[in-house]
Amino acid sequence: MELAPFVDHLRRELAVAAEVGGEEHRALAERLIASLESAARLALLEALSAAANEITRELAPGSVDVRLRGRDPDFVVTPPPMAPPRDTDPGPAQARPVRPPDGEEGGTTRVALRVPDHLKPRIDEAAAREGLSVNSWLVRVVASALDPDHGGRASRDSFTGGQRYTGWVR
Numbered sequence: 001m002e003l004a005p006f007v008d009h010l011r012r013e014l015a016v017a018a019e020v021g022g023e024e025h026r027a028l029a030e031r032l033i034a035s036l037e038s039a040a041r042l043a044l045l046e047a048l049s050a051a052a053n054e055i056t057r058e059l060a061p062g063s064v065d066v067r068l069r070g071r072d073p074d075f076v077v078t079p080p081p082m083a084p085p086r087d088t089d090p091g092p093a094q095a096r097p098v099r100p101p102d103g104e105e106g107g108t109t110r111v112a113l114r115v116p117d118h119l120k121p122r123i124d125e126a127a128a129r130e131g132l133s134v135n136s137w138l139v140r141v142v143a144s145a146l147d148p149d150h151g152g153r154a155s156r157d158s159f160t161g162g163q164r165y166t167g168w169v170r
Contacts, residue, residue, distance in 0.1 A: 001048075002072050007040045041071070048073050053108065061143045063136045078132060113138070 011033050018029030045068070052064040052075065062080035066073050115123065127137035 001074065003041055003044050004072075006044060007037050010036065010040050045073060057108070061140045063132075063139070065133060065136065076131075078136060 014029050014033060014036065015026070018025045045066070049066050052066045055064045056062070059080055063078045065076045065078075067076060068074070123134060123137070127134045130137060132140070
């Protein structure tokens with residue numbers, strides 16, 4: 001997603017507002033525009049990150065990550081696992097979706113996790129294999145382990161058919 005059109009729009013609006021005040025205000029606006037661009041980009045990135053966190057809470061155990069590519073953000077959507085048809089028993093390649101218990105808000109909490117040195121590379125490899133961040137992978141593993149109806153382990157590719165989704169989420 002390119003932020004440039006939004007920053008340019010803000011720049012134009014500031015210039016139009018400065019036109020009302022005459023030449024002195026126009027000169028001041030031009031000096032402010034240089035520092036305004038980086039501040040506007042940062043504010044937009046913070047808003048997008050907050051929106052992605054809200055969407056992730058609704059998708060749990062799916063997720064939306066905002067990644068910075070150059071100067072522009074990119075969205076990576078990991079959809080929640082799909083539920084198998086009710087008349088089949090989930091096998092090792094299928095799993096029921098993990099949902100938060102009723103009444104929970106789905107907020108997030110920061111937790112410090114200490115793992116033995118020999119496990120860290122294996123965790124990194126498993127997350128990379130599934131195309132997830134380590135945090136997203138750990139959340140998914142914990143949610144799956146705590147779901148009493150979880151019928152087996154499944155890889156991300158078995159849920160998405162090996163596809164990755166990027167773009168806007170509504």
